[in-house]
Amino acid sequence: DVKVTQSSRYLVKRTGEKVFLECVQDMDHENMFWYRQDPGLGLRLIYFSYDVKMKEKGDIPEGYSVSREKKERFSLILESASTNQTSMYLCASSLLTSNYGYTFGSGTRLTVV
Amino acid sequence: AQRVTQPEKLLSVFKGAPVELKCNYSYSGSPELFWYVQYSRQRLQLLLRHISRESIKGFTADLNKGETSFHLKKPFAQEEDSAMYYCALSPGGSNYKLTFGKGTLLTVNP
Numbered sequence: 001d002v003k004v005t006q007s008s009r010y011l012v013k014r015t016g017e018k019v020f021l022e023c024v025q026d027m028d029h030e031n032m033f034w035y036r037q038d039p040g041l042g043l044r045l046i047y048f049s050y051d052v053k054m055k056e057k058g059d060i061p062e063g064y065s066v067s068r069e070k071k072e073r074f075s076l077i078l079e080s081a082s083t084n085q086t087s088m089y090l091c092a093s094s095l096l097t098s099n100y101g102y103t104f105g106s107g108t109r110l111t112v113v
Numbered sequence: 114a115q116r117v118t119q120p121e122k123l124l125s126v127f128k129g130a131p132v133e134l135k136c137n138y139s140y141s142g143s144p145e146l147f148w149y150v151q152y153s154r155q156r157l158q159l160l161l162r163h164i165s166r167e168s169i170k171g172f173t174a175d176l177n178k179g180e181t182s183f184h185l186k187k188p189f190a191q192e193e194d195s196a197m198y199y200c201a202l203s204p205g206g207s208n209y210k211l212t213f214g215k216g217t218l219l220t221v222n223p
């Protein structure tokens with residue numbers, strides 16, 4: 001019963017390419033998030049969205065943008081991929097209040113060469 | 114701004130031994146605290162949250178506001194508990210962003 005789906009498990013892209021990471025949730029959650037997970041650094045918030053077409057920067061938004069045209073879909077865009085964006089990217093969703101925690105996707109491991 | 118500190122990157126115990134994963138936080142208000150777990154090759158999942166005061170898979174965590182801590186404990190570790198554990202904090206209310214610690218990799222040896 002997969003509830004948060006990330007379109008790709010592994011991606012390899014070249015430096016300078018525009019990269020799209022897609023995330024879909026089927027729980028009718030208001031909030032969606034993009035984190036990157038790096039060894040020794042934990043999870044760091046890139047962007048989040050609390051409603052369609054609404055977005056806010058997280059802690060490390062530089063080099064990224066997002067799009068939320070429909071409630072169930074939240075896309076992360078790397079405008080011009082760089083090698084320091086090689087990472088595991090995690091999408092998550094939650095209800096409007098965080099009391100119940102987040103539901104995470106299985107992650108996309110992006111390698112930029 | 115809030116901060117979550119997990120002082121141990123690695124923790125190794127033997128099966129049957131007690132285990133405690135430490136989590137300290139910095140936040141001036143009344144936060145909501147969570148523990149998340151990621152088993153090998155699985156997605157990150159919620160283990161427990163302080164607000165529910167529940168025990169999941171034998172783990173408990175008590176919020177100590179005086180010491181600003183939310184340590185995760187289990188009296189008898191099992192090999193299947195081996196995983197990466199993350200402590201997370203939310204300011205609560207209308208602010209639903211989670212701030213995560215850097216994680217502790219727990220290894221339970223046979």
